[in-house]
Amino acid sequence: MEFTHFNEYGRAHMVEVGDKEDTKRTAVARGKIKMKIDTIQKIREGLIKKGDVLSVAQIGGIMGAKRTSELIPMCHSILLTGADIRFDIMDDCIEIEAETRTTGKTGVEMEALTAVSITCLTIYDMCKAIDKSMIISDIRLVKKTGGKSGVYMSKELKGKVLSINISNEKGVVKTPIKEGIFVEDFGLENDAHGGNWHRQVSLLGIESFEKMTKQGVKGLVPGIFAENITTEGIILYELPVGTKLVIGETIQEVTQIGKECHTGCEIAQKVGKCVMPKEGIFTKVIKGGLIKEGDIIEIIKCKK
Known part of the structure; x- marks a missing residue:
């Protein structure tokens, strides 16, 4: 497989996708943010001074997905038809799953990954006053559908x-x-x-x-x-x-x-x-x- 983000001079360019067919495309990405047990408890009880952490983080993640092309060089601007963020609150971490959808000529993997990243960063920003030791990790694509390459599903799914x-x-x-x-x-x-x-x-x-x-x-x-x-x-x-x-x-x-x-x-x-x-x-x-x-x-x- 060849990398396609380089032109004949070896320099980066935006890949031409105009000849591709429009197909329904989805992507699911996951990640987590590890934190102190006390921080988790305060999030559960709504005691973080900046407000409802998960509600704000969900909005932040969706906004991040919508602006992915402004953040990632050579990433196409995509009209999202849907985006959702899901949370699983564990004892010492919060697991985040983002799903993005579109009908178009190129996929939404970067949008899903960006959504998870911004969601984690928003949680960090909301809670950093009481816990600066939080660790963001394991951000990865777990599923994509649509396009010429078809379906990809991680073995962890x-x-x-x-x-x-x-x-x-x-x-x-x-x-x-x-x-x-x-x-x-x-x-x-x-x-x-x-x-x-x-x-x-x-x-x-x-x-x-x-x-x-x-x-x-x-x-x-x-x-x-x-x-x-x-x-x-x-x-x-x-x-x-x-x-x-x-x-x-x-x-x-x-x-x-x-x-x-x-x-x-x-x-x-x-x-x-x-x-x-x-x-x-x-x-x-x-x-x-x-x-x-x-x-x-x-x-x-x-x-x-």
């Missing part, structure tokens, strides 16, 4: 099984179970959706549940959308068909994203509307085995 769900009929809400045997080229043992076809196992992320909750839908619990596995931590519907996942003792391959919604099913009657047709995914079991609540979901091969 992992999810978790929140629930295994089963039913003996199709079109009904599934019942959570603590663990389940997934049979090669069949699916979940004794589940109505198992069989020798391409939609052996259905998965839906808790992130999709949260979207529905924000829209005012109440009473959402694992299995209510008839998914076999309720997950956390991976945006499932962004995985390309052909992606291979290690889930518990099993290996599964993504075969379909979304599905046709059938009217009159128990799910529609209970929930009113279903997120499964757009954001659920289906897999085929390549290697069978046991899956339990809390098992890790790991991407071992992401098809471009």
